[in-house]
Amino acid sequence: MKDPAFLKAMVQKIRARRVLEIGTGDGTSALAMAEMLPDDGTVLTCEINAGFAMLARKRLGRSPHGRKVEVLVGPALETLRNVTGPFDLIFIDADTRNYVRYYHRALELLAPNGILLMDNTQGMALGPVDPGQDPAIAAIQELARLTESDPRISAELMRVRDGVLVVNRMGEAAG
């Protein structure tokens, strides 16, 4: 699992209260973000794999901050239909092929001053790829075209983790 220091810093910087995560894994990033939230803060985290969800819940149960985290099991695109915003921070770290769909849903769920973080986006910096050969990178590059022309947001690719795209709404960047 990847170093969660960047996520912790972002939660702290924007003084997040409500966080949404796609891709729980073993719960490392969810717990790291929960540690930076106030007592009444919450992390909703989506995981498709019941085994990972169980592992994460065990891990969360060993920390006093684990009570702030709720693991929702199922394919995230379905789970997100029943989730209610707004969220101060949304972190997407799973199912890269569907990043464009997550992007659209995340903007509906994001608070006006919220921040959207999309991990595994370093493929934006590569040359064009054949979608048949690499659908995940092709999805990332479609996302790049979309975010470059979306007047509602500004986006910057950070060289942390596996490339994190940081998305702010225009005129509402976190201070």
Ligand SMILES: C[S@@+](CC[C@H](N)C(=O)[O-])C[C@H]1O[C@@H](n2cnc3c(N)ncnc32)[C@H](O)[C@@H]1O
């Ligand atoms: C890279 S790991 C998440 C790591 C975690 N965010 C961390 O940094 O500690 C991606 C996780 O997303 C889950 N996943 C993959 N596709 C998914 C989907 N469609 N919906 C929800 N979870 C999914 C995988 O089972 C895996 O546990």
